[in-house]
Amino acid sequence: MKQLTILVPNGYHNLSSVVGSYEVFLKANAFYQSLGRKPVFKITLASTSKTVKLHDNLFAIRPHLQIAAITRTDLIIIPAVRPDFAKSIRQIHTLNHWLIEMHEKGAEIASICTGAFLLASTGLLESKSCSTHWMAADEFRHMFPGVNLGTDKLITDEDGIYTNGGAFSFLNLLLYLVEKYYDRQTAIYCSKIFQVDIDRQSQSPFTIFSTQKKHGDEVVKKAQVHIESKLGEKISMEDLSSKLNVSRRNFDRRFIKATGNTPVEYLQRAKIEAAKKALETSRKNVNEVMYDVGYSDVKAFREVFRKITGMSPLDYRNKYNKEAAI
Incomplete structure (x- = not known):
């Protein structure tokens, strides 16, 4: 069985992309089992803390493991990070070495929405294609000029690194990964269960053009x-x-x-x-x-x-x- 690790960084603010990832892959495993097959993934939530509090302590997640206990994984999902991106990256920089080590050992990595900021801070996105929420595009380009950002794309897939656009479009990335690791039938089943349009390719219809004047010229x-x-x-x-x-x-x-x-x-x-x-x-x-x-x-x-x-x-x-x- 393959290992799926869903990160729950400290300071992280978006509960939906953690719970959503967990639920979609649980459902994919269950569907596979209903067909008489073995589950594809063992699913683990991992962090650097025993408890991660969210939304002014309104919610809390108790991960299965701390990342130090994980020495091998096949797929890592990075959830969205909060809008103060530079501060978020500084707070969770301890994850960088672990992400690089896991990737060197063969792990594929997928970032959700603004999780691309954390992924880019590792250097693993340098000269690669990337997407993130269109609202964060200007700041991303400023912080990571060596990354080929294309916010019209809903999903990018390059050398075992995946990124996606913003907000709840992460569900399309999850269906994409389900199809890749399971099969088309399982992805269609999940799309119907969660009522998500499959094969969406672009976030362009949702983009509001920003006048981009925070540049000093x-x-x-x-x-x-x-x-x-x-x-x-x-x-x-x-x-x-x-x-x-x-x-x-x-x-x-x-x-x-x-x-x-x-x-x-x-x-x-x-x-x-x-x-x-x-x-x-x-x-x-x-x-x-x-x-x-x-x-x-x-x-x-x-x-x-x-x-x-x-x-x-x-x-x-x-x-x-x-x-x-x-």
Whole structure:
């Protein structure tokens, strides 16, 4: 039987991803047994403390073992860590050496939501693909510039390291792992029991574009303010960089460093975020919204909208605006 270790770090704040992981793999084991097969995993909750208190001591978890007692495991699940990421990592840095040691011994590791911060602090994500909650993306890029963060992805899988997007999307990661370690039939069974859509690939429809201004580059901030105030107009990046007295090449370089987007990508995301809000809250049709955010080509608007959200403008409107859909 393989060993699954679900970490319960001190200072950790999200009860659902620990309990959810435990419940899903218990159910997968039980289903396997109902088919006359042996359970795949022995499931262990592990920490550096005998008791971990959560949510201002409202809840407490008593792990099965302390991590020092675990010398071998096949799969490790890292739950979300609390939003003060730098402080969280400092508090649980003792886990780093253990995670590295287990990975060197062949363990695969999966991080849930902001658990990617703990995983990245080990260095195991360096130059690898990674996802985390879209709200934490800016801070993650700042802290771990060597990691290839792609917050549109719901799940990443590279060299035995898995990450996922945010919040309750961790259930999709668990189904992905169940299919990998058990089989498709067991993953489908778990998806039906827990009523989770299987095979979801993107968190893009849920992303709210952040204006990303906590970077300290005043030239880029001025460019951002200009872009955001002219969403209904055509903006020439050549003209904008000239107004800001920087070369286009230097403008692009600084913009990417500050925001993680090229100026054109930033403009597209700002326009589409404005379009999303209009589709959610107004009775305007897709063409009216398209013109409001500065597009005149329906095909181009649909392509950019789908690229950023994973949905067509009409599907997005029907999903998030009940009044307009009716």
